[in-house]
Amino acid sequence: MPRKRKVEDQWMPQRVYKGRSAYEFKPVGGGTVRLCDVDAKQSEVWAAYEKYMAIANNKHTVQHLVETFFDSADFRDLSLHTRKDYQKYSKKVLSAFGKMDPNTVTPVHVRKFMDILGQKSPVQANRHKAFLSRVFRWAYERGKVQRNPCQGVKQFKEKARDRYIEDYEYDAVYQRACPVVKAAMEISYLCMARKADVVKLHQSQLLKDGIFIQQGKTGKKQIKEWGPRLRKAVSTANEINPDVFSMFVLHQKNGHPFAVASFDQRWRKAIIKAREETQLPLDFTFHDIKAKGISDFEGTVSEKQQASGHKTESQVRVYDRKVAVVPTVESKK
Structure with missing residues (x-):
């Protein structure tokens, strides 16, 4: 049985004792943890004890902060794409900061973390920092931390x-792609849609007036009008495992939609085959197909914005990549 405390020490937290120069906590597993100076007030001793126990129970760490954010309504309100990205970024963030007290994380720590990641990929370093900043901003607004160290x-x-x-580059890959990739390329190009929105396209989204697409990133709802080329793309998709019933336009033999990794593998095969047979560099990504669609769309920036579903014209300009043909002095005469 533990020794009974002296009357004057009964105010102390459990397993806390007054040493020569400090109040100390004695964990069950042995050892001694210094809490605060011996001349500290009773309230300060309790505060130091509670802070230590919170850390010991993993409740006052960046790890716990991130887990709480992932369980919040703010996180659930984000798009599926963003949620998946944040969960991916959290792995390296927690590897670096997980066991730290959130209030001890400083801008210097964040800078060092970014510099290490930035040696391989500056873009990824920026994305990881943005995620960490989002967590701290959420926590700061709720009084869980004293500051946002990313600021x-x-x-x-x-x-x-x-x-x-270019058109010849697009055709080079299209002609050598499997039906899955062919259909996805055409739908992405004609509808100016992201890969994630195309790969998970549901049969119920094929409407009388066109293809209903709600952008996973912006949430924008649109119906992309039918045209001969778009109808042909859907017909190409119907040639994929025709004897299999599926709720998805692009589907595997078991009727399930393609996972991103599985689709990307098919895309890489088409690119590699086209490179070998044409000797063209073909150094573009599937995401660049959406940009080609916006660039080829005939209309003003405002009209491109409406058709593509972007929130601002500045976002549209990022995707509008075709080099403009402008008059010269003589052609204007």
Whole structure:
């Protein structure tokens, strides 16, 4: 049985004792943890004890903060794409900061973390910092932390992608792609849609007036009008495992939609085959197909914005990559 405390020490937390120079906590497993100076007030002793226990129980760490954020309504309100990205970014963030007290994380720590990631990928370093900042901003607004250590930490400069796919490059890959990739390329191009919105396209989204698409990133709802080429793309999709009933336009033999990794593998095969047979570099991504669609869409920036579903004209300009043909002095005469 533990020794009975002296009357004057009965106010102390359990397993806390007054040492020569400090109040100390004696964990069950042995050892001694210094809590505060011996001349501290009773309230200060209790505060130090509660802080230590919170950390010991993993309730006052960045790990716990991130887990609480992932369980919040704010996180659930984010798009599926963003939620998946945040969960992916959390792995490296928690590897670096997980066991730290959130209030001890400083801009210097964040800068060092970014510099290490930035050696391989400055863009990824920026994305990880943005995630960490989102967590701390959420926590600060709810009184869980004293500050956001990401504020004032400069991001790496990013160069906007300006790769425009020429028609002959698009055709080179399209002609050598499997039906799954062919259908996805055409739907992405004609509808100016993201890969994630195309790969998970549901049969119920094929309406009388066109294809209903709610963008996973912006939540924008649109019906993309039918045209001969778009109808042909859906017919190509129907040729995929025709004897299999599926609720998805692009589906596997078991009727399930393609996972991103599985679809990406098919895309890479088409690109590699096209490179080998044409000797063209074909250094573009599937995401660049959406940009080609916006670039080829005939209309003003405002009209492109309405058709593509972007929130601002500045976002549209990022995707509008075709080099403009402008008059010269003589052609204007």
